[in-house]
Amino acid sequence: MKKYAVGVDIGGTTVKLGLFDREGAVLDKWEIPTVKREQGRHILPDIAASIRDKTVSAGIDSSDILGVGVGAPGPVDSEGTVYRAVNLGWDVFNISQTLGSCLDLPVKAANDANVAAFGEMWQGGGKGHDNIVAVTLGTGVGGGIIVNGSILTGATGAGGEIGHIHIADDEPEACGCGNHGCLEQYASATGVVRLARRRLAQDQETSVLRSGELSAKVVWDAVKAGDEVAIQIAERFGDYLGKGLAAVAAVANPEVFVIGGGVSKAGTVLFDYIRPAFEKYAFHGCRGAEFALATLGNDAGIYGAAGLILNE
Amino acid sequence: MKKYAVGVDIGGTTVKLGLFDREGAVLDKWEIPTVKREQGRHILPDIAASIRDKTVSAGIDSSDILGVGVGAPGPVDSEGTVYRAVNLGWDVFNISQTLGSCLDLPVKAANDANVAAFGEMWQGGGKGHDNIVAVTLGTGVGGGIIVNGSILTGATGAGGEIGHIHIADDEPEACGCGNHGCLEQYASATGVVRLARRRLAQDQETSVLRSGELSAKVVWDAVKAGDEVAIQIAERFGDYLGKGLAAVAAVANPEVFVIGGGVSKAGTVLFDYIRPAFEKYAFHGCRGAEFALATLGNDAGIYGAAGLILNE
Numbered sequence: 001m002k003k004y005a006v007g008v009d010i011g012g013t014t015v016k017l018g019l020f021d022r023e024g025a026v027l028d029k030w031e032i033p034t035v036k037r038e039q040g041r042h043i044l045p046d047i048a049a050s051i052r053d054k055t056v057s058a059g060i061d062s063s064d065i066l067g068v069g070v071g072a073p074g075p076v077d078s079e080g081t082v083y084r085a086v087n088l089g090w091d092v093f094n095i096s097q098t099l100g101s102c103l104d105l106p107v108k109a110a111n112d113a114n115v116a117a118f119g120e121m122w123q124g125g126g127k128g129h130d131n132i133v134a135v136t137l138g139t140g141v142g143g144g145i146i147v148n149g150s151i152l153t154g155a156t157g158a159g160g161e162i163g164h165i166h167i168a169d170d171e172p173e174a175c176g177c178g179n180h181g182c183l184e185q186y187a188s189a190t191g192v193v194r195l196a197r198r199r200l201a202q203d204q205e206t207s208v209l210r211s212g213e214l215s216a217k218v219v220w221d222a223v224k225a226g227d228e229v230a231i232q233i234a235e236r237f238g239d240y241l242g243k244g245l246a247a248v249a250a251v252a253n254p255e256v257f258v259i260g261g262g263v264s265k266a267g268t269v270l271f272d273y274i275r276p277a278f279e280k281y282a283f284h285g286c287r288g289a290e291f292a293l294a295t296l297g298n299d300a301g302i303y304g305a306a307g308l309i310l311n312e
Numbered sequence: 313m314k315k316y317a318v319g320v321d322i323g324g325t326t327v328k329l330g331l332f333d334r335e336g337a338v339l340d341k342w343e344i345p346t347v348k349r350e351q352g353r354h355i356l357p358d359i360a361a362s363i364r365d366k367t368v369s370a371g372i373d374s375s376d377i378l379g380v381g382v383g384a385p386g387p388v389d390s391e392g393t394v395y396r397a398v399n400l401g402w403d404v405f406n407i408s409q410t411l412g413s414c415l416d417l418p419v420k421a422a423n424d425a426n427v428a429a430f431g432e433m434w435q436g437g438g439k440g441h442d443n444i445v446a447v448t449l450g451t452g453v454g455g456g457i458i459v460n461g462s463i464l465t466g467a468t469g470a471g472g473e474i475g476h477i478h479i480a481d482d483e484p485e486a487c488g489c490g491n492h493g494c495l496e497q498y499a500s501a502t503g504v505v506r507l508a509r510r511r512l513a514q515d516q517e518t519s520v521l522r523s524g525e526l527s528a529k530v531v532w533d534a535v536k537a538g539d540e541v542a543i544q545i546a547e548r549f550g551d552y553l554g555k556g557l558a559a560v561a562a563v564a565n566p567e568v569f570v571i572g573g574g575v576s577k578a579g580t581v582l583f584d585y586i587r588p589a590f591e592k593y594a595f596h597g598c599r600g601a602e603f604a605l606a607t608l609g610n611d612a613g614i615y616g617a618a619g620l621i622l623n624e
Contacts, residue, residue, distance in 0.1 A: 154565020158597030166593040251563040253466025285470030
């Protein structure tokens with residue numbers, strides 16, 4: 001009986017890999033460097049070689065492996081075709097076919113944010129639910145939407161790109177995507193710092209945020225310490241994010257929002273600011289959605305990738 | 313070989329029914345009144361009796377019917393349980409089981425707007441696509457989202473309630489849902505009239521809209537006739553709707569938006585105003601979505617309901 005699956009999470013610097021048993025427990029985790037030269041053509045062969053080495057050294061026969069799941073940093077359609085992954089130098093090709101023929105194993109591939117969302121549904125903060133929206137508040141704002149236990153990939157692999165929902169009409173600065181007023185401009189780690197800078201520039205009200213370097217962590221620590229200016233910043237953050245997630249809820253109507261990424265290290269205090277705004281803006285039929293913290297951290301990608309194979 | 317399916321679209325006044333062949337052609341259409349007394353308990357038995365009468369008179373054996381699809385005006389989960397349909401007097405019960413045991417046939421049920429969206433994907437303006445968003449611009453703004461050929465039902469049957477996406481922060485009037493600034497307040501037939509009233513109140517610029525009664529049709533006729541004030545109203549309408557659909561695209565990333573409902577009778581001129589705003593607000597990865605007109609009109613519901621059975 002086949003017993004194992006491999007989850008692969010391809011990043012711009014390292015590739016994370018995990019060997020999983022059928023029940024979804026991780027048996028081994030390791031990393032290899034992402035070799036990006038020559039348009040990233042070495043990445044998949046390197047992954048194949050690493051999986052072969054690992055299984056040989058663990059005494060696992062390749063015939064005992066159900067398959068390999070892959071998360072890649074770019075739009076990936078439901079057949080496993082990636083449409084340019086600029087961070088890797090990749091153009092358009094089919095990941096599942098290419099890696100599958102290197103390994104002679106079934107391979108399933110999807111976008112990395114969607115794969116991480118799938119991981120959180122399967123073994124993380126969304127466990128027990130099959131309609132979830134995973135929200136990653138990191139350098140940017142990413143999203144992954146799981147509908148009836150499957151990734152919502154969308155027509156061009158851009159399903160769940162919730163960081164680029166237009167949320168404010170009065171934003172003078174441009175988002176990285178070129179638009180103005182994207183959710184990402186307010187709810188990412190850099191967005192929190194922007195909101196803090198703007199608030200501090202308004203007046204001279206005393207705040208611990210006026211000394212030292214600003215970061216999302218510093219702001220949220222000040223919120224927890226009761227700093228009034230920091231609390232006002234958190235309210236702005238919550239208003240923008242609650243409004244954006246209310247729009248998401250009107251489309252996808254999830255059971256739970258699973259919040260991860262660097263900003264989420266602040267913990268459940270985030271929900272004190274997101275939830276009131278969410279409830280204000282959300283349609284009543286969608287207002288019952290719960291909020292939970294992501295629990296898999298940087299391992300969400302390998303869990304979700306293995307889950308593509310194990311949790312069909 | 314089983315040859316037929318029945319599509320049922322339950323409205324507040326009449327129930328529409330259609331007999332379809334396997335290929336999705338409608339062989340017969342008819343209506344019965346919706347008898348709402350006694351908490352609507354007669355509705356499903358009436359439907360069952362009508363289906364039996366029709367098949368007997370058409371000489372069709374019940375064993376030749378693959379099943380019956382039903383669209384109901386309320387939230388319906390993926391198992392066919394309706395969670396209150398206030399227009400019918402219905403509380404919570406399972407439509408599929410109840411009607412299925414009356415008829416001794418397989419029954420599938422879903423929300424009426426979602427079923428109509430499914431119909432437009434299967435045989436209407438979205439034919440050939442399996443990721444569509446159907447937008448109904450009628451008295452309100454409804455929506456139905458089809459992902460990989462299946463209805464996005466959501467956790468509580470509120471998937472695709474896109475009329476209640478918050479789109480404006482400065483709206484003094486309340487939406488029917490109780491919130492302020494919902495897409496429905498600007499993009500429905502009544503929303504177009506509101507936008508027109510507001511524009512006309514701003515100044516005294518000459519416009520054909522200043523004489524006679526205002527309606528969405530009157531406004532769009534004036535747009536087509538080149539009335540400058542009407543064109544400004546259409547630009548406002550397009551800005552609100554384009555912004556809302558850009559948010560939908562960032563979540564669901566459809567191939568095509570299929571626009572129906574009374575306002576859509578204006579025709580493709582709508583797209584001249586929606587598309588520029590959509591392209592302005594949409595994330596580049598979702599910007600390629602097409603716009604098409606719904607083609608099934610009031611029959612979308614019976615088509616979609618039959619499609620639940622025939623287009624698995």
